[in-house]
Amino acid sequence: MNFNGIERMGRIQLRVHDFEKSVDYYTNVLGLDITGRDENRVYLKAWDEWDHHSVILEKSDSAGMEHMGFKVTNNEVLDTLEKKIGDFGCTIERISNKSRVGEGEAIRVHVPSGHKIEFYHDIDYVGVPTGRLNPHPWPDGLRGISPHRLDHALLSGDxxxxxxxxxxxxxxxxxxxxxxxxxxxxxxxxxxxxxxTGHDIAIIKGPVGKLHHVGWYLESWHDILKASDILSRNEIEIDVTPTRHGITRGQTIYFFDPSGNRNEVYTGGYAVYSDFPTITWTEDKLGQGIFYHRRQLNEAFGSVFS
Structure with missing residues (x-):
């Protein structure tokens, strides 16, 4: 769609403790590939993503989201966004070129929910293992769950x-x-x-500046079930076993990384166009909207944020 010059959610930086255990989890259980390192961060991507990274893991004493970023069509869009967002009243910073591995200049916005959201265009291109000439549908050597791409994040704020x-x-x-x-x-x-897609970002009323979950895309319901098997085999804490959402119609499973950041792998949903009408759910049907089969939230899902 990107008629606004904003292409997609492109990256997320997560704070993790027990750093090496977290890196092992994201590479061997979730199945992302390491593309770079610096002193306090590891950079990763899913196999079907073309840019240098979509996930940054940052050494920290706490869990949570440091920032999430949206890729834009060109650097002129950054100038336009900077003015529009500044006129709206948000605090904006410029992130200088090469502040992180593989990244160019970005603008960082402090949004009313208490989160840091970045917009950027320049990032190193590394391609995908299937290539661009007569490619097979998937590469050899996939590990763990192996999602196709980073899909969305749900945040909380007042x-x-x-x-x-x-x-x-x-x-x-x-x-x-x-x-x-x-x-x-x-x-x-x-x-x-x-x-x-049904959502690139969602915001729910709750603790200020917190992450509820970050989601990755899988191809099918069968892949969701396989993900559940992989998580159980590796004794990963599962928050919600495979089910369907009413909201977005997606099929899903939720689980936690070693630091307590909630992860999701997700498939299905519907196509969205610029004239898509907003679907409304009332609070008394929220359980059915989130978990269509059980029609109620579990305690952790509504109270655990990072």
Missing amino acids: DIVDTKRLFKDILGFVETEKVVTVDGEQLIATWLTTTM
């Missing part, structure tokens, strides 16, 4: 109304779904996209 205004009214994202109180007067959660 001021989700202004955060939604920023993404929808200023940045041109489409709001695909939302949850409101039964009387319709208060916003509880919003799902937003700049691509043709």
Whole structure:
């Protein structure tokens, strides 16, 4: 879709402790590939991603999201976004070229939900193992769950109304779904996209500046079930066993990395266009919206953030 110049969610930087255990988990259980290192960070990508990295793991004493980033079509878009977002009232920083491995200049925005969101264009291109000439559908040597790509993140904050205004009214994202109180007067959660997927980012009312989960895309429901087997075999803590969402219609499983960051692998959903009408759920149906089969949230899903 990207009529606004914002292509997609391109990367996320996660704080992790027990660093080497976390790196082992993301490479051998989740199945990402290491593409670079610096003093305090490891850079990774999924096998079907063309850019240098989509995930950065940062050594830390705590868990959570340091920032997430959206790739834009060119550097002129960065200048346009900087002015539009500045006029909206957000604090903006310039991240200088090569501040991180493989990355060019970026702008960092402190959004009303308490998160840091970056926008960038320049990042090293490394390609995919299948290549671009007569490629096979998948490469040899895949490890673990092996998702195709980074897909989305769900964040929590107190001021989700202004955060939604920023993404929808200023940045041109489409709001695909939302949850409101039964009387319709208060916003509880919003799902937003700049691509043709059901959401690139979602924000739910909750602790300020926190991460609920980060999601990766798999090809099929069978792959979700296989992911569950891999997680159980490796004794990974599973939050929610395979099920379907009502919101976004996706099929899913949730689990935790060694630091307590919630991960998701996800498939299915629907196509989104610029004229996609927002689907509304009321708070009394939130359980069914999130977990369509059980129709209720488990305790951890509604209370554990990082």
